[in-house]
Amino acid sequence: MPAVSQVRNDWSRDEVLALFALPFTELLHRAATVHREHFDPTEVQVSTLLSVKTGGCPEDCGYCPQAARYHTGVEATKLMSTEDVVAKAKQARDAGASRFCMGAAWRSPKDRDIPKVAAMIREVKALGLETCATLGMLTDTQAHALRDAGLDYYNHNIDTAPDFYGEVIHTREFQDRLDTLAHVRDAGMKTCCGGIVGMGESREQRAGLLHALATLPAHPDSVPINRLVQVAGTPLSGTALLDPFEFVRTIAVARLLMPRSMVRLSAGRETMSDELQALCFAAGANSIFHGEKLLTTGNPDTEHDQRLFERLGLRPMHVASADVASDCSTTVHAAITGEAA
Ligand code: SF4
Numbered sequence: 001m002p003a004v005s006q007v008r009n010d011w012s013r014d015e016v017l018a019l020f021a022l023p024f025t026e027l028l029h030r031a032a033t034v035h036r037e038h039f040d041p042t043e044v045q046v047s048t049l050l051s052v053k054t055g056g057c058p059e060d061c062g063y064c065p066q067a068a069r070y071h072t073g074v075e076a077t078k079l080m081s082t083e084d085v086v087a088k089a090k091q092a093r094d095a096g097a098s099r100f101c102m103g104a105a106w107r108s109p110k111d112r113d114i115p116k117v118a119a120m121i122r123e124v125k126a127l128g129l130e131t132c133a134t135l136g137m138l139t140d141t142q143a144h145a146l147r148d149a150g151l152d153y154y155n156h157n158i159d160t161a162p163d164f165y166g167e168v169i170h171t172r173e174f175q176d177r178l179d180t181l182a183h184v185r186d187a188g189m190k191t192c193c194g195g196i197v198g199m200g201e202s203r204e205q206r207a208g209l210l211h212a213l214a215t216l217p218a219h220p221d222s223v224p225i226n227r228l229v230q231v232a233g234t235p236l237s238g239t240a241l242l243d244p245f246e247f248v249r250t251i252a253v254a255r256l257l258m259p260r261s262m263v264r265l266s267a268g269r270e271t272m273s274d275e276l277q278a279l280c281f282a283a284g285a286n287s288i289f290h291g292e293k294l295l296t297t298g299n300p301d302t303e304h305d306q307r308l309f310e311r312l313g314l315r316p317m318h319v320a321s322a323d324v325a326s327d328c329s330t331t332v333h334a335a336i337t338g339e340a341a
Helices: 013-020 024-038 082-094 111-126 140-149 174-186 203-214 244-257 274-282 302-312 319-325
Strands: 043-048 050-053 099-104 130-134 153-155 190-192 195-197 222-227 262-265 287-289
Touching: 013 024, 013 203, 013 244, 024 244, 024 274, 043 099, 043 262, 050 082, 082 099, 082 111, 099 111, 099 153, 111 130, 111 140, 140 174, 153 222, 174 190, 190 222, 195 203, 195 244, 203 244, 222 244, 244 262, 244 274, 274 302
Parallel strands: 043 287, 050 099, 099 130, 130 153, 153 190, 195 222, 222 262, 262 287
Antiparallel strands: none
16 A cells, blocks of 8 residues: 555545545554644644525535525525625634635526625735635636635535435536536635535445545645534435444545645534544544534534633644645634634
8 A cells, every 4th residue: 555645636436445444443543644744733723604695595405404495494695795794804804814715505606796706805805814715616717707806715515426416416417516626726726625424325425525535636725524414404304324433434534535635524513522523633634613603504612612622732723834735714713712813
């Protein structure tokens, strides 16, 4: 087996499956070793995300409470005004944020939306913040327009394995996701791209998700690994829960496959015990979302995260470290440390 910390884009699915099949402690040891080769394992990047347009989405992603067709109690909102977004960005900056991520529940932005989002990006950038957005699928022209406005990062998840995609989403194709990621890369922006596990997929399909990420032309700068948040009213509500050890394995394999990427615990963290999160950090996760809301689902509160960091001897990653392999969203150090970054 080649040195696991080598950055490779030619993983085979069998190799990925073989990593999943390692004895648990051996897998964690290998992942922790690779983590240390590229990062300080005591540092965790802390991020927040602002939903600038919530709900009412025409897509049918089976996990998502923002899809208009599911009755989940999420109220659709219009695109926030630039003024309101800038006010939130200022709050984040004053709390120590270095990067600000704006999310909109769109299949894809309409061309007429681009100047509005571009204005937000320009004004957020003028505050001295790095900018990130997640707006759905982009055309090449839209990607360049956002880049020209100053967008640094674009989040676009591939969701799940290519061979499970049709079980979860019927309103777009897996290839559509790859096309948008190519437009983002071609425009010169950094990518934030991961997926969701616990949607009823098999281990082979979890391996397929990670294989698809690790064989992209360039590894995503940031890899959010979400655990399904089961929301009543969505088709995936009631799915059998994923074995927590299998979730940790997924984190560890992601770390081994993409050694220089930020591997982020994202949605689903509020249902994880402190012990499970600690195992994930030991397995190479080095980024979290925090705050009371993660788009429309809950997230552990800041004080709880602060206590967990103290108990584990972890500290928020500083910007200079984060820039080595950055993630896509607002980085807030102050909220978790109680002081400005
Ligand atoms: S995940 Fe995104 S694209 Fe899918 S329904 Fe939700 S908001 Fe729409």
